[in-house]
Amino acid sequence: MAFTAADVKNLREMTGVGMMDCKKALTEADGNxxxxxxxxxxxxxxxxxxxxxxxxxxxxxxxxxIDGVGVVVEVNAETDFVGKxxxxxxxxxxxxxxxxxxxxxxxxxxxxxxxxxxxxxxxxQQQEMVLVIGENIKVRRFAFFTDGVSVxxxxxxxxxxxxVNLEVSGGIDATExxxxxxxxxAALNPRFWDKSQVTQDVLxxxxxxxxxxxxxxxxxASKPDKVKENIxxxxxxxxxxxxxxxxxxxxxxxxxTVEKYIESSAKALxxxxxxxxxxxxxxxxxxxxxxxxxxxxxASMLK
Numbered sequence: 001m002a003f004t005a006a007d008v009k010n011l012r013e014m015t016g017v018g019m020m021d022c023k024k025a026l027t028e029a030d031g032n033x034x035x036x037x038x039x040x041x042x043x044x045x046x047x048x049x050x051x052x053x054x055x056x057x058x059x060x061x062x063x064x065x066i067d068g069v070g071v072v073v074e075v076n077a078e079t080d081f082v083g084k085x086x087x088x089x090x091x092x093x094x095x096x097x098x099x100x101x102x103x104x105x106x107x108x109x110x111x112x113x114x115x116x117x118x119x120x121x122x123x124x125q126q127q128e129m130v131l132v133i134g135e136n137i138k139v140r141r142f143a144f145f146t147d148g149v150s151v152x153x154x155x156x157x158x159x160x161x162x163x164v165n166l167e168v169s170g171g172i173d174a175t176e177x178x179x180x181x182x183x184x185x186a187a188l189n190p191r192f193w194d195k196s197q198v199t200q201d202v203l204x205x206x207x208x209x210x211x212x213x214x215x216x217x218x219x220x221a222s223k224p225d226k227v228k229e230n231i232x233x234x235x236x237x238x239x240x241x242x243x244x245x246x247x248x249x250x251x252x253x254x255x256x257t258v259e260k261y262i263e264s265s266a267k268a269l270x271x272x273x274x275x276x277x278x279x280x281x282x283x284x285x286x287x288x289x290x291x292x293x294x295x296x297x298x299a300s301m302l303k
Contacts, residue, residue: 003031011036042212057284058083059140061161062092063152066100070150072163073099073142074281078135083158083283088137091129092158098122099142110142143279151178155186162186164278170271177265177273183251184258185280190245193278198244203236210235246275 003026011022011033017040029035059076060083075092077083097116104110115125122139129137145165151174153162162182168174192198210232214220220228240247246259253261259275266273 007031007033011040038209041209043216057287059137059283060089060092060158061154061281061283062096062158063154063161063163063281064093064096065150065152066097068146069100069103070145070152070163070165071096071099071142072144072152072161072279072281074140074161074283074285076138076140076284076287077133082133082135082137085133088129088133089158091125091137094125095122095139095142099144103144103146104142107139107141111139141281143281145277148276149174149178151175151182153179153182153186155183159283160186161281162278165276167274167276168266168271169273170266170269172266172269172271172273174266174269174271174273177262180250180252180265181245181258181262181275182278184248185245185278187251188245188248189280189282190248191243193244193275194246195240195244198240206236206239207232245278 007026008019008022011017011026012019014033014037017025021040021043022036025036025039026033028039057076058078058080059074061072061074063070063072065071073092073096075088075095077088082088094116095110098104098113099110101116102110102113104113111121111123111126113122114120115122118125120128126137126139143163145163147165149166149168151164151166153164154160155162162185164178164182164185166174166178211228214223214228214231220231241249241257246257246262248258250256250258250261256264262273262275
């Protein structure tokens with residue numbers, strides 16, 4: 001499979017590894033991007049593999065609790081300017097209100113719901129917004145929680161929206177706890193909420209990478225297999241601490257984990273709090289955004 005200079009650039013952005021090493025890895029992997037990432041990790045050149053395809057698109061991620069329902073939505077627009085437009089922001093909030101009022105099963109169902117305060121559906125209101133604002137606008141995704149206590153957090157004016165869902169007992173106010181956890185999720189974007197969610201195939205892949213790294217390290221290659229297995233076990237604990245929310249160091253106090261922070265904070269308030277679930281939306285996540293080459297465009301017009 002052939003690869004292009006753009007593939008090398010993408011691999012470099014995904015892994016943070018130099019261009020020449022990326023080119024060598026793609027050559028060795030016969031152009032397969034996933035295999036190239038694995039090769040770089042086995043050589044110890046890439047500390048971790050970032051998810052591909054996270055090219056920024058504009059719009060807004062928004063989270064709120066409306067009539068007791070926790071809601072998080074993402075609505076996309078073409079430019080950052082429109083993403084900050086007052087009419088656009090109100091439309092996003094209206095979409096969230098429609099989710100809370102109707103609790104739709106999927107995006108199609110949401111688009112058929114009535115948009116609050118009008119006789120239009122959400123789809124029709126979206127079409128109205130396109131005409132008013134003059135840009136393509138699209139409701140992309142949503143999630144909601146009806147049970148427990150939900151705490152919303154919106155980062156950087158809508159770059160990231162996080163909704164945390166907690167089980168709270170003892171009549172305490174867990175808002176601050178929920179917000180702290182939401183900020184942690186916004187900042188570190190953990191792959192899993194708890195180490196119990198890490199699947200066996202993920203663990204097997206990590207073990208494979210770790211053993212390959214040791215095999216490529218002259219100081220480690222000659223060590224007995226039992227020693228290597230013990231080292232792998234230790235590194236897996238580090239993997240949990242880096243990738244699982246509840247096992248991560250709490251950003252505001254790295255002397256404790258997030259799990260310990262929730263437990264101790266709830267106890268201090270005279271109750272208990274259990275983390276149940278969360279949703280994190282980052283605007284433009286995974287959307288391919290067209291790259292404009294204005295110099296080439298102008299040059300072609302002058303021919």
